[in-house]
Amino acid sequence: MTDPLLIERDAHVETWTLNLPEARNPVSGPAMIDALVSSVERVNRDPDVRVIIITGAGSAFSSGGDIKEMARRTGLFGGAAQDQRVRYRDGIQRIPRAFHTLEVPAIAAVNGPAVGAGCDLALMCDLRIASPSAFFAASFVKLGLIPGDGGAFLLPRAVGAARAAEMALTGDRVDAETAVAWGLVSRVVPAEDLLAEARALAGRIAVNPPPAVRMTKKLLREAQRGTLDSILELSASMQAIAHQTEEHAQAVAALLERRKR
Numbered sequence: 001m002t003d004p005l006l007i008e009r010d011a012h013v014e015t016w017t018l019n020l021p022e023a024r025n026p027v028s029g030p031a032m033i034d035a036l037v038s039s040v041e042r043v044n045r046d047p048d049v050r051v052i053i054i055t056g057a058g059s060a061f062s063s064g065g066d067i068k069e070m071a072r073r074t075g076l077f078g079g080a081a082q083d084q085r086v087r088y089r090d091g092i093q094r095i096p097r098a099f100h101t102l103e104v105p106a107i108a109a110v111n112g113p114a115v116g117a118g119c120d121l122a123l124m125c126d127l128r129i130a131s132p133s134a135f136f137a138a139s140f141v142k143l144g145l146i147p148g149d150g151g152a153f154l155l156p157r158a159v160g161a162a163r164a165a166e167m168a169l170t171g172d173r174v175d176a177e178t179a180v181a182w183g184l185v186s187r188v189v190p191a192e193d194l195l196a197e198a199r200a201l202a203g204r205i206a207v208n209p210p211p212a213v214r215m216t217k218k219l220l221r222e223a224q225r226g227t228l229d230s231i232l233e234l235s236a237s238m239q240a241i242a243h244q245t246e247e248h249a250q251a252v253a254a255l256l257e258r259r260k261r
Contacts, residue, residue: 005035006057012050012210013202014043015195021058026066027117028076028092040098050210051202052102054125055109055195061134062118065092070143088148092117096150099124100221103214105205109198110134110185120147123154126217128184129198131191135173136184138164142171157224159184209247 006017016039018025020032027033043049056062069075076087095117099106108114108125115137122128122136138155140147147155147168156164159182167174176188189197205213215238223231242248 004032012206015053018056024060024063025056028065037098050206053107053198060112061110061114064116064118092149117149120151130176130185131194134176137173138167139171
């Protein structure tokens with residue numbers, strides 16, 4: 001059986017490759033869901049992993065749901081309405097829940113189309129870069145569906161309410177250059193440079209003290225839903241912890257040493 005998720009480790013950075021290229025890397029199957037969720041849980045327990053990069057094998061980043069299974073009404077898409085509700089909750093919705101708990105920064109290296117739940121997977125990442133052939137589509141409405149895996153939560157936070165409504169209600173594609181203009185991705189790079197650029201970005205993050213990086217990511221996530229007072233209180237608590245770390249002491253000492261020279 002093909003491993004749905006290939007994982008490579010280079011120093012403190014892992015690259016996760018969605019590995020079902022013949023089907024354009026759908027993320028709705030149990031094997032892929034289990035692989036992504038278990039990988040998040042493993043990384044959260046491993047302080048040696050500092051950044052992950054997610055990309056797709058072949059020409060697509062991810063097609064989202066498996067269209068053939070939709071047509072056959074099998075797997076996630078089979079059974080009566082009440083059964084499908086449970087399958088969504090206990091199936092593909094495990095991915096956004098897992099990524100919301102991911103403690104290290106995630107970079108989506110979007111090498112091609114990111115459609116439906118595939119677009120949402122890219123949105124679950126903290127940073128996104130894309131190749132010129134990439135496009136993004138919240139295309140559920142084109143199939144008479146709604147964003148079933150968290151897109152209605154994720155998309156407005158990436159592009160704002162008006163553009164999220166445009167994407168979700170039309171289902172239209174957003175090409176790579178438009179994605180940059182809308183803030184959906186931070187840059188577009190040549191396809192042959194995509195992973196190298198993602199790894200360079202990951203390296204710039206990975207050199208920073210891991211406890212501070214993990215806490216900063218947590219603080220940014222909480223700030224999306226918290227009040228100013230709640231974020232200030234959480235910031236005070238996290239800063240107190242950060243001040244006690246060996247990494248902080250070493251960084252301050254190194255900075256003072258450079259100033260002496």
